[in-house]
Amino acid sequence: MTAKIFHARQAMGRVVRGPALVAHDGFSARYDLDRIAGVFSRPSHKLAGRSYVGKILVLDTAKGGVATAWMLHEMKSRNVVPLALVLNSVNPILAQGAALGDIPMLAGFGEDITAAIPDGAEVEVNPEMATITVVD
Amino acid sequence: MKLSNEEQEILAGKSGPVPQQALQHQIKVGEFFGAEDLVPVTQAHIMADTESLGEAGVRWLENLAATAEGQRRVRVPTITDPRGTDFTKAAFLGQTSGMLDLERRAIAAFVELGVLMTDTCINYQTIQAPIRNEHVAFGDTGVVIYSNSVCGALSNFEGGPSALAAGLTARTPRYGFHLAEQRRASLHVRVDFAPTSLNAWGALGGMIGRLAGNYWAVPVIEGIRDAPKSDELKHFGAAMASFGSIALFHLVGVTPEANRLADVATADLPSHRVTRADLDAFQKSYHTDDRVDVVVFSAPQLSLFELRDLAELCAGRQFTVPLLAVTSPQVKPDCDRMGYTARIEDAGGTVLSGMCFYQSYAREIAEAKGWKSLATNSAKLVNILGGYGYQPALASMEACVDAAVSGRLARP
DSSP states (O other), rough: OOOOEEEEEEESOEEEEEEEEEEEEEHHHHEEEETTTTEEOTTTTTTTTTTTOOEEEEEEOOOOOOOOHHHHHHHHHTSSSSSSSEEEEEEEEHHHHHHHHOOOEEEEESHHHHHSSSSSSSSETTTTEEEEEEEE | OOOOOOHHHTTTTOOOOOHHHHHHHHHHHHHHHOOEEEEOSSOOOOOHHHHHHHHHHHHHHHHTTOTTTTTTTOOOOEEEEEBSSSSSGHHTTTTHHHOOOOOOOHHHHHHHOOOOOOOOHHHHHHHHHOTTTOOEEOOOOHEEEEEEEEOOOBOOOOOHHHEEEHHHHHHHEOOGGGGGGSOOSSEEEEEEEEEOOOHHHHHHHEEEEEEEEEETOOEEEEEOOSSOHHHHHHHHHHHHHHHHHOOOOOOTTTEEEEEEOGGGOOOOOOOEEEEEHHHHHHHHHHOOSSSEEEEEEEEEEOOHHHHHHHHHTTTTTOOOOOEHHHHHHTTTHHHHHHTTHHHHHHTTTEEEEOOOOGGSOOHHHHHHHHHOOEEESSSHHHHHHHHOOOEEEOOOHHHHHHHHHSSBBOOO
């Protein structure tokens, strides 16, 4: 089977591989997460109740306030953190948070990346090549 | 990115490790967004409550603060967003000594870095509003959208680490809303009514934020004929930023970059209409339970005028559920002096200063106090608190005060 590769316009961080957690919904560490339990907690979020720990999050866009810039760093210190962030579009806060928290991140695709990546698929994020690849 | 001689020297560590680390961070973010260079800024505003920082963030700040004197101070006025507590009311809020210790450590580190502890998210009303075309590095999305839209200043959302970096280097990467082309409108919204309450202004902002959908979208709004008040645009912008991550809007005939629609928009923009019925439906969607455990006025912090209005509504009332009103350390002394604090607290309310409800361990407060159903006139707050385990309802200031008396929120 041929691997499916998708190219991002913006990329940051190192190569990682893991399971994708996918939804066409937004992302804000403050608004959407129970950061202690490591799950999405906003009742209206499409991933409500699901764990993000060790997952490559594939979502639509960054939402909400500026707290995510600190929170990714704090979540990383406790290892209750996504493995990588992949979004159709990001705001500066998510980029600033990924830079401080050392979380690999891709953003900006030629198609809706949340429709292209199956939920649960094993994927590789390669920021040097600015790609996400479905590997199974 | 192109760097000036001075910037190259900072990057080489000639000013010490703190500005060097700050510039490295700025270059990483700037290159991600394709910034060509850095732009000088005149002010920075840091969001850094300890719920967000955590132990890891506070240690990170303490490491910076431990650098030698002369190599760690901010280079432009750098101020702070609300803290995670009002120390004088922490016991009432059920906050733990661990939370307060973390706060004290963060404050001590910021002071060592030369940061001014203003603890306000309404600095454009209380400290110094930026002027048109002034490049700034502001945190707190409500501060950014108001400064960009109403003042005509130029700022991206600068999270805490980036705002501090901007204070330390006196510059920020030139991308996004520092560029004229990013400030053009990308969608048109027609409104055929004028909101008449702060909650309605917030609801309208929230709806436009949802329509716009992401940080890079810039709504231009037509149909608001009379100049809104500062507090109205404060709630409007804060909610728009909260619901949609929006950093700039234009109100035709009101905000400085849009005297006419053609100043910021082409004729072929996608267009939307928001009606009063849409607004009513939006507000009703947050009124799922009539029971009220707590009433909160916060997000953004209240101005003196809002506190005056609240105090008048509280006169002669007796609350059966807690009512919290949160303001800035700059407004609180006037609130005391004018007798507003006494009037609100005589009715059973509490006036807090220097914090914001959702930035103050709201989840832990809910558990400690047994609060779940919350009434507020802040659309921003209802958007945030759903993720913190609350059932928030959006209503007018008058209805919220009535709910504090009866324990039930009336349906309009």
